[in-house]
Amino acid sequence: MNATTKPRLKTSAMIASIASEGQRVKAAPFGHALVELARQRPEIVxxxxxxxKYTDLHLFAQACPERFFQMGMAEQLLMASAGGMAKEGFVPFATTYAVFGTRRAFDFVHQVIAEENLNVKMCCALPGLTTGYGPSHQAAEDLALVRAIPGMTIVDPCDALDTEQAVPAIAAHKGPVYMRLLRGNVPLVLDEYDYKFELGKAKMLRxxxxxxxxxxGxxxxxxxxxxxxLxxxxxxxxxxxVPTIKPLDTATIIAEASRSGRLVVVAENHTVIGGLGEAVATALLTAGITPPFRQIALPDAFLDAxxxxxxxxxxxISTEAMIQTIKGWLG
Structure with a gap:
């Protein structure tokens, strides 16, 4: 490389970490949390x-091989089988990529799992824009799809702490859960804010x-x-x-958004259609709360690779882009 050649950006791998350089991380928080929980609850499969390997479930496979099931590249079969196991009293944790768990297997999630309110926990990696592999793997609309399913609980963790605390919480919840899965070396940030995950609760961090x-997320x-x-x-x-997208903690959101003099910005790693932004806007308008309101989200478009x-x-949705956007709104 000569003096005038710019260093080449590394192409984002399908399983690339979302951590920035030098950021504190924890390895495979979902996998380790599930293994720990399975030691206490033999009904977990x-x-x-x-x-x-790409959803950190290999750790569970190593620790509990008799309770691990490799379904092959057949996501519809994965969800149907998880539903069947739930009917027999097991608590299945089914993992795949978010695009496959929502778009490809939607009818099976809707009809086999959700309609019968089965106790299946769908933990889906590469949510939103967390892979550079283009629309085939970018689950920019996963929340819109699963929010439309009656009775579905939806969790979108922020970091490693959120993820590892959410695992036992969703296992304890009776009914279907869709959790956006952060895998690999996951950033660790919420431990600085005295944070504890509670299903269905929003938390004011600062x-x-x-x-x-x-x-x-x-x-x-x-x-x-x-x-x-800033x-x-x-x-x-x-x-x-707001780690729980559905059911939404409307009471906390309304209370905080009701305070005068603040610009309210909803930020999410999801398309502007059908996600947290629309859910919050509906909650505020229904309650008669109308603060200055903006969204930071992915566009209603097929994203680039x-x-x-x-x-x-x-x-x-980068930190610098968000800084500039908010500054512009503040004038």
Missing amino acids: GLTADLA DGRDVLVISS ILTMRALEVAKA QADSVDVGVLH GALPTLHDRYG
Whole structure:
């Protein structure tokens, strides 16, 4: 490489970590949490569609081989089998990629699992824009699909702590759960905020007088970074983390959004259609609450392939892009 050649960005692999360079991480929080829980609950089984290694379920397979089921590249069979096991009293954790668990297996999730309110936990990796492999693997609309299913509980963890605490919580919940799965080396940020996951509860991580960011998933991590950065410009940003998308903690959201003088921004790693933004907007309008309201989300479009840092900048969900967007709204 000569002096004038720019270093080439690494292409984002399908299983690339979402952690930035130097960020604290924990390895495979979902896999380790499930193994620990399975030691206490013999009815827990694990199933996957040829993706154990890429959903961290290989740890469960190693620890509990007699309770692990490899279904092959057949996501519809995966969900149907999980439903059958739930009928027999097991608590199945079914893992695959979010695009396959929602788009490809939707009818089986809807009819086999949800209609009978079966106790299946669907934990799906590569949610939203967490892979650079293009529309075939980018689950930009997964929340819109599963939010439309009656009785479905939906969890979108922020980091490793959120993920490992959510595992026993969703196992204890009776009924179907869809959890967006963060896998591999997952960032660890919420331990700095005295955080504890509670199913169905939003948590105020930091207060702020100028802006309230209501966020879920990895966009909560980004919102916290934005809040720290904007302090230098005397902009006070509060962050309300919403790890449970359905049922939504409307009471907390309404209470926080009712405070006057704040711009309310919903930030999510999902298309603007059918996700947290629309859910929050509906809750606020129904309650007669009308603060200045904006969304940071993925566009209603098929997204490009490429390196994740480039794509996050392009679609406005990187920390720097969020900083500039919020500054622009504040004028």
